[in-house]
Amino acid sequence: MEQIPLWSPKPAPAVRSSIPLLSKSRFLAGLQCHKRLYFECYRSVPRDPVPPATEALFEAGARVGILARGLFAGGVRIESPEADLETTAVMNQPGKRPIYEAAFNHDNIRVRVDILAPAGDGEWDLVEVKSSAGYKEEYLPDIGIQLHVLEGAGVPIRRACLVHVNNQYLYEGGDYDLERLFAVRDLTAQARDAIPKLLPQLEAMRSPLWSWEPPQISVGSHCKRPYLCPFYTHCHTDRPEYPLEHLPRMNQKLQRALREAAIDDIRDIPEDFEGLTDLHKRIRASVITGRVHSDPELRQKLRELRYPIHFLDFETCNPALPRFIGTHPFQQVPFQWSDHVLGEDGSLEHRGYLHVEDTDPRPPLVESLVRALGSEGPIVVYSGFEERIIRSLADDLEVWREDLLKIVESRIVDLLELIRSHYYHPDFRGSFSIKDVLPALIEDLDYDGLQIQEGSQAATAFIEMMDPETSRSRRLELEDALRAYCNRDTEAMVRLFQKLREDG
Numbered sequence: 010m011e012q013i014p015l016w017s018p019k020p021a022p023a024v025r026s027s028i029p030l031l032s033k034s035r036f037l038a039g040l041q042c043h044k045r046l047y048f049e050c051y052r053s054v055p056r057d058p059v060p061p062a063t064e065a066l067f068e069a070g071a072r073v074g075i076l077a078r079g080l081f082a083g084g085v086r087i088e089s090p091e092a093d094l095e096t097t098a099v100m101n102q103p104g105k106r107p108i109y110e111a112a113f114n115h116d117n118i119r120v121r122v123d124i125l126a127p128a129g130d131g132e133w134d135l136v137e138v139k140s141s142a143g144y145k146e147e148y149l150p151d152i153g154i155q156l157h158v159l160e161g162a163g164v165p166i167r168r169a170c171l172v173h174v175n176n177q178y179l180y181e182g183g184d185y186d187l188e189r190l191f192a193v194r195d196l197t198a199q200a201r202d203a204i205p206k207l208l209p210q211l212e213a214m215r216s217p218l219w220s221w222e223p224p225q226i227s228v229g230s231h232c233k234r235p236y237l238c239p240f241y242t243h244c245h246t247d248r249p250e251y252p253l254e255h256l257p258r259m260n261q262k263l264q265r266a267l268r269e270a271a272i273d274d275i276r277d278i279p280e281d282f283e284g285l286t287d288l289h290k291r292i293r294a295s296v297i298t299g300r301v302h303s304d305p306e307l308r309q310k311l312r313e314l315r316y317p318i319h320f321l322d323f324e325t326c327n328p329a330l331p332r333f334i335g336t337h338p339f340q341q342v343p344f345q346w347s348d349h350v351l352g353e354d355g356s357l358e359h360r361g362y363l364h365v366e367d368t369d370p371r372p373p374l375v376e377s378l379v380r381a382l383g384s385e386g387p388i389v390v391y392s393g394f395e396e397r398i399i400r401s402l403a404d405d406l407e408v409w410r411e412d413l414l415k416i417v418e419s420r421i422v423d424l425l426e427l428i429r430s431h432y433y434h435p436d437f438r439g440s441f442s443i444k445d446v447l448p449a450l451i452e453d454l455d456y457d458g459l460q461i462q463e464g465s466q467a468a469t470a471f472i473e474m475m476d477p478e479t480s481r482s483r484r485l486e487l488e489d490a491l492r493a494y495c496n497r498d499t500e501a502m503v504r505l506f507q508k509l510r511e512d513g
């Protein structure tokens with residue numbers, strides 16, 4: 010006979026009894042995706058680890074923020090745990106001063122304002138600092154929500170401004186000229202116009218937070234735009250073997266059409282589906298058949314190259330705050346090159362240059378490069394990046410201009426473009442990056458085990474190496490890591506070239 014329980018567990022309430030306060034960063038996360046906001050608030054799933062290069066960018070951004078305070082000098086930084094009380098106290102002091110990290114709450118949103126600057130007549134300027142070279146559309150909700158909170162909290166705002174780095178500024182040495190290093194953009198009108206659209210979005214993002222379950226939201230292009238979501242890995246496990254993200258450069262119309270057709274695996278796309286590019290069709294055919302797509306033209310083009318064949322790669326850094334005289338913010342400054350030279354008899358010679366002094370790398374780097382490349386042989390690169398760097402060096406270093414232009418005008422061969430136009434392997438997973446192409450084609454060469462595994466890490470390593478605080482032993486370690494990484498890039502190109510020329 011069935012037992013009837015004398016008591017039953019208390020059912021969980023249908024919804025939570027409260028939801029967390031939203032900070033500005035949570036609000037921006039919610040604009041990207043309500044599920045991301047849910048995870049941010051309840052920490053129910055693990056975040057992806059922050060890559061070291063991204064951490065370095067955050068640190069560089071923080072340095073820009075601190076430097077920008079110099080435009081509004083003599084201010085007070087809000088540091089106490091009771092930040093909004095301290096902000097109010099400082100605002101009420103006689104003799105108004107700029108306030109850094111001013112804190113406000115209104116409408117259950119908490120914001121910290123980079124700089125709140127007195128504007129006279131009891132008014133204030135709200136200043137948001139970005140370590141970027143200009144305005145981006147994602148900055149408007151960021152500034153708009155701050156304006157909403159400040160005005161809601163009773164702060165009279167004269168202007169809402171963006172301060173960004175001026176990439177036209179030419180560094181002449183010594184202290185930065187802050188008035189020229191930074192540009193100020195008045196976004197008051199645009200931010201005010203944005204607020205009525207932001208408030209319904211704010212309400213819409215709060216509603217799923219009452220639930221015990223995260224909202225059902227499919228992955229899509231929003232997972233990387235405007236920022237790479239920190240829960241990317243969590244949401245992208247259990248994905249189809251060939252997800253739609255593996256189709257490069259899909260436009261929004263095509264994405265929408267595929268979504269409406271409930272297709273999430275490339276293999277399910279009908280052959281005549283409208284909007285597919287030739288590349289998409291090639292990828293689709295390759296993953297369906299499991300076979301490599303290779304135009305005979307590729308092999309022919311590679312076989313036409315005359316020896317000696319150079320394989321060239323640069324490593325560069327592009328700091329927001331220029332480090333070397335005669336450079337601009339965010340300018341790509343090469344500090345290393347690697348060149349493998351393949352002879353007709355199959356011989357392979359390697360040369361390279363790594364700048365290890367805290368001086369402008371460009372003059373010695375160019376001198377060594379021009380000498381190494383000589384005047385003979387095609388120069389195989391992977392992407393248009395090397396050509397852009399050589400052209401920019403030609404603009405900056407008049408004395409080497411002619412030699413550098415001769416190199417790019419007749420000798421550069423872009424292996425990436427050749428592969429993209431003529432070749433696809435199902436294991437490329439939609440990417441033509443050398444880091445993805447190499448393991449699909451060459452089994453015994455990879456980047457595993459290298460201390461540096463991508464260009465942004467190399468840039469970070471170089472900046473660390475230049476830092477006078479870095480110990481000698483650490484510097485030597487970084488030198489070795491940089492050499493190993495750049496050499497691997499050109500060695501990888503040689504192996505890809507040989508493979509595609511023989512089997513292509």
Ligand code: SF4
Pocket residue numbers: 041042043044045048226227228229231232233238239240241242244245
């Ligand atoms: S990975 Fe995509 S779907 Fe998942 S939380 Fe992030 S943005 Fe939303």
